[in-house]
Amino acid sequence: MKKTSFIQKLEVYKKEFHEISKSIIQPNIISDQKKYKILLKKYKVLEKIVSLYEEYNKKLTLLKEINFILENDSDTEMKELATTEKYKILENLSSLEKESYDLLFYSREKDATEEEDHRNAAIVELRSGTGGNEACLFVEDILRMYTMYFKKSGWKYKIIHAQKGGIKGFKEIILDVNGEEGVYGNLKFESGVHRVQRIPRTESQGRVHTSAITVAVLPKVKDIEVDINLSDIKKDTFRSSGSGGQHVNKTESAVRLTHIPSKITVECQEERSQHKNFEKAISVLRSRIYQIEKEKRLKKISIKRKSLISTGDRSVKIRTYNYPKNRVTDHRIHKSIYDLAGFMNGNIQEMINLLKLFEKK
Incomplete structure (x- = not known):
């Protein structure tokens, strides 16, 4: 970004800061707590940006004075001192620019993330990983855990x-979860590798085996948020292999969609209607x-995050369910709960609340 464009942008933020400064002291705004909190949060971010901008302007004024000395002063020693000072100021300006960029970008991403957390719907995908049949059984166990959690939360799923x-x-199993505000904000912490340590039902020697599954939680988005060109989609139909009666198995109601640009493939066969x-x-x-676009944005953030808790990286081992020790451990926050039976019965909110607290640090 050119300096003129950068300064223009900062001027806009400065103007917005002064407008919010006047608004947050108005009685009608103070009485509306929701609006007041939103404006106060904006005010705090803009206050930092305006402070940086004022410092930036001071450095620009100094730079003009030094350039004047370099152009008009005939004293060699004075020019040498001015040259040294000029390099320092240019470094300071560069540093202030970067800090402003980071603050602006991070605040936008944070606002977007917080807004996303309030979504009342999410897509939850469970897939078996290492461990063969035992991993498939664990997918079913985790599915039961989540459905019991949904019931406790008053959410519905399909x-x-x-x-x-x-x-x-x-x-593999994919769910569409809907409920009150905050469905995605709670479930997003479940994305990653879930590992189980237990004696499989088929194990005759009584040995503990380790298996793993992956969970991916995606925010459910509207068509206006992601515009998909139908010409980019390859559609295949086939007969369902699942339950649903004779109709499902006799007609090609199941659908497989392939998004050609991203090579993402999705199947759905649970409904009797192809439509x-x-x-x-x-x-x-x-x-x-x-989600792919969101992950790309997160990678561009230049401020180092204290936590990668909710980035949704499916390759990261997030939790271990140890049956012999009746223990579930979340590796991101090094927290163990010694009530595995209760946890598997849907009592997972305590862990989610701890993850939320850790993310805010």
Whole structure:
């Protein structure tokens, strides 16, 4: 960004800061707590930016004075001192510019994240990983854990896609979760690798095995947020392999969508209608594309985050469920709860609350 454009942008923020300064002392704003909190948060961010801008202007004034000395003063020693000082000021200006950029970008991302947390819907994807049949069984156990948590929270869910395991359980299952404000803000902490340590039902020697599954939680987005060009989608239909009666198995109601630019593939076969399956599949596809763009934005943030708790990195081992020791441990915050049975019955809010607190630090 050119300096003139940078200064113009800062002038806009300075003007906005003064406008908010006048607004937050008005009785009608103070009485509206929701509006007051939003404006106060903006005020605090803009106050820092304006402070940096004032410092930036001081340095620019000094730079003009030094340039005047370099152009008009004939004293060699004075010019040498002025040259040294000029380099220092230029470094300071560069540092102030970077700090302002970071503050502006980070505050925008933070606002976007907080707004996202209030979403009342999310897509939850569970997939078996290492461990074969045991991993498929654990997907089913975690599915039960979440559905019990949804019930406690007063949320509703629908199965969008399910792929059965070899013997029992699921290789993959995708849910559409809806409820009051904050569904995504709570569930986002579940993204990552969930590891289980227990004696499998098929183990005759009584040895503890380790298996893993992956969980991905995506914010459910509207079509106005992610515009998908239908010409970029390849649609395939096939017969459902799941439950649903004779109609489902006799007609090609199941849908597979492939987004050609991103190579993302989504399947849906839970509905009897091909049209309904298409709608559900496009909803998941939209959420996955949105998540990819979101992850790209997060990587661009220049301020180092204290925590990577809610970045949604599916390759990170986040939690271990140790059955012999009746313990569940979240590795991101080094917290263990010694009530695995209760946790698997949907009592996971305590852990989520601790993750929320850690994220705010």
